[in-house]
Amino acid sequence: MWDYSDKVKDHFFQPRNAGVLKDANGVGEVGSISCGDALRLMLKVEPESGIILDAQFQTFGCGSAIASSSALTEIIKGKTLDEALLVSNQDIADYLDGLPPEKMHCSVMGREALQAAVANYRGEVWRDDHEEGALVCKCFAIDAVLIENTIRQNNLCTVQEVTNYTKAGGGCSSCHEGIEEILAEVMSERGETYKPGSLPKEAASPVGLSNLQRIRKIEAVLEAVRPQLRRDGGDIELMDVDGKTIYVNMTGACAGCQMEAMTLQGIQQKLMEELKEFIKIVPTKVSSLTRAMKG
Amino acid sequence: MNGIYFDNNATTRVDPAVVEAMLPYFTEQFGNPSSMHSFGNKVGLAIKKARMQVQELLGAEHDSEVVFTSCGTESDSTALLSALRAQPERREIITTTVEHPAILTLCTHLEKEGYKVHLLSVDEKGRLDLEAYKKLLTEQVAVVSVMWANNETGTYFPVVEMAELAHACGAMFHTDAVQIAGKVPLNLKDTQIDMLSLSGHKLHAPKGIGVLYLKRGTRFRPLLRGGHQERGRRAGTENTASIVGLGKAAELALASMAFENTEIARLRDKLETSILAKVPRSFVTGDPSNRLPNTSNIAFEFIEGEAILLLLNKFGIAASSGSACTSGSLEPSHVMRAMGVPYTAAHGTVRFSLSRYSTEAEVDRVIQVVPEIIQQLRKLSPYWDGAGPVTDPEKVFAPTYA
Incomplete structure (x- = not known):
């Protein structure tokens, strides 16, 4: 069973804006029936202002495809076309409190349907620019x-x-x-043979960081997210680094916040991307620890 | 948990009598069957009894033909790799396009190692072409591996006849019988099947226990070498409690086999015909006249299976689907594709698999719920309009490939 967030389940069980939009003036149809996901997005755009007055969808697809379609229509309603085009697939996934990695393509399909519908409204032809693999x-x-x-x-x-x-x-x-x-x-x-263990042509820099380098990188990531946390009245403090485990202390409004587990997950992801290795972020306070594990 | 469990081809509930039989082997009967003292000896005798119970279920000639393994996949791998190692001069394998991944993924890997793998295709009902099979049988073939019953559709394959054909050209014959064992009488002593895989958790024994049947005289090379357990054919200390449990489960399966083939088959038929009568644009996949008594695989056109399962789950009903999304892959079930089921239907296949615990009340409840769910999802589908599919669905909705 997929680990779907409550938001995904909510949008699947009670999809918003499902069905045919009778007076649509922009329609995007994307997806692949072989993969089992296809989406028709219908927009009603006010010509003078370019504002999306209404959006509805029809989807052939799984739980997260239907939820992504539903989320997309909710996100773009009331936006101008130019504003709507700034919506990324990550925005759709974030709106749903995240999607399993296997299901991220559902949010990509949502963004593509939007591009296709806007192109259709503007009388342009939209072309898909990527192919999806296993x-x-x-x-x-x-x-x-x-x-x-x-x-x-x-x-x-x-x-x-x-x-x-x-x-x-x-x-x-x-x-x-x-x-x-x-x-x-x-x-x-290209006429070469793959040899395991052969060294890369250019020395790859992130390999074998010293402890000091690692901690500096970790601090830099935490520094980058700090303004966001402070805006919400909280903060984060690096306590210790033990091999692959990074201990932090969540303070202020962050401590005990319902969203703490999710915040930490996001920071963990950023740290992994920066350090290019698998790490685990652990909050040091017991109460937050149990919540993080539940999350 | 009180729910309706119609996913018994995935796994089954351990029978309470099996649990009871197993429990002493975690506590007072903890000995190692290889030990000389009485702690070990009693356990050794219990394993001997379990071996005979499995022998009887399989209709094998000797109890020593039963080798306990950890699962069906281990049995499959052991059988194929043994056949290749025992006959290094033969470099070809014959199997089918609709096998379980336990065989197909192994064969893909063996292909990379230089073996030639022939995949027998199936027709729209999932049936094999025996003439095509005969043409592939040469002295190059080391082993033929064909499942006895397909896990998704329940369709039977004529393995008894195919084993005879394989022997005529000197090839070994293996069958993956994890879905059929315990449901239908097998009489291996009267067949030429050399090797057979069985999995405990498909017949109300626990997970983590399997059997490789090895007909006496079949040339064999073990996968795991080490101690003398299983007469040196599968080293490693025996999973004693699970072996005892599997023995008990085999005995119970044999006792309820008639029930499985009459009452459970009747419930399955009722479920299937009622759903087909109530839901337009739905059909049975596989060969309904030649299949397991407990399995019904129904394709619901123009909607997707994972969505169906999520809604069924909301009503406490458990089933499986051949859609791509349920497995996280990009293609729907290879079995549905092999039978040429179109994508718009293959993604919407749902497998209901019953067991001897299934009841008429459960069947009635599923018959009541399924049509509503299908209707609900079709309302969202771009291929559906009101009471039926849009005319010429492929043209009306032709999305840009993404």
Whole structure:
């Protein structure tokens, strides 16, 4: 069973704005019936102001596809077309309190439907600019097509390089066999043989950071999120770094906040991206610890 | 938890009598069956009894043909790899497009190692073409592996006949019988099947216990080498409690086999015909005239299976789907694709699998709930309009590929 957030379940069980919008003047149809997800987004745009007065959808798809469609219509209603086009797939996922990595493509489909509908309203033709492949890295939701293209464009030849360029394989490392297979395939296209253990052509910098370097990077990430936390009346403090575990103290309004687990999850993700390794962030106060585990 | 569990091809509830039989083997009967003292000896005798109970379920000639493993997948891997190692001069494998991943993923891997894998295709009802099979049988073939009953549709394959054909060209024959064992009488001593896989948790024994049947005289190379357990064919200290549990489960399965093939089959048929009568644009996949008594796989066109399962789950009903989304892959079930079921239907397949615990009241409840759920989701579908599909659905809704 997927680990869907309550928000995803809510938008699936009670979809908002479902059904045909009779007087739509912008319609976007995207998706792939072979993958099992397809979405028709219908917009009613006020020509003078460019404001989206109404938005409805019809979706063939799973729980998160229906929830993403529902969330999208809620997000864009009342926005101008230009404002709406700034909505990213991450915004849709965030609106739903996150999606499982295997399901992020549902939010991508939402954003594409929006682009297609706006193009249709403006009398333009929308073209899809990416192809989706099988999910390889579950930690960072990276698919095979992206890995293949990145290897091809940058002449990569090691798993470490693939991780540095795409993040794939930078987490739990279970997908390394899969990455090696893709490397072997793409390298043979250019007449090379994949050799495990061969060194990358350029020394990859994030490998083997000293403790001091790591802590500096961690501090920098925390510094970057601090203004946001302070705005909500809270703060975060680095307590200790023990191997792959980073201990922090949540203070002010952050301590005991309902959203603490989610905040920490977001910070953990940023830290992993920055350090390019799998780490675990642990709040030091017992009360917050139990909540984080439940989250 | 009180729910309606119609997902018994995924796993089953452990029978209370099985749990009872197992419990002493965690506490007072904790000995290692290999030990000389009486702590071990009693456990050794219990394993012997369990082996005979499984022998009887399988209709095997000797109890020593039963090798306990950790699961169906281990049995499958052991069988195929053994056949290849025992006959290094034969470099080909024959299997089908609709096997379980335990076989297919292994075969894909073996292909990378240089073996030639032939995949037999199926027709729209999931049936194999025996003429095509005969043409593939040469002296290059080390092993043929064909499931006895398909896990998604329940469709049977003619493995007894196929084993004879395999032997005629000197190839070994393995069958993945995890779905059929315990549901239908098997009489292995009268067949030429060399190896068979069974999984405990499909027949009300616990997870983590399986069997590889190995016909006496079949050349064998173990997967795990080490101690002398299972006569050296599967090293590693025995999972004694689970082995005892599987023995008990085999005995119970044999005792309720008639019930499974009459009463459970009747409930399944009632479920299926009632749903088909109430839901337009739905159909049974596989071969309804030749399948497991407990399984019904129904395709609901123009909607997606995961969404169906989530709504069923809200009503406390558990089933499975062949949609891509339920597994996190990009393609719907390989079994549905192999039968040529169109995408608009393959994603909407739902498998209901009953057990001897299923009741008429449960079936009636599912019959009541399913049509509402299907209607609810079709209201959201771009392929559906009011009471039926839009005319020419593929043209009316042709999304840009994303």
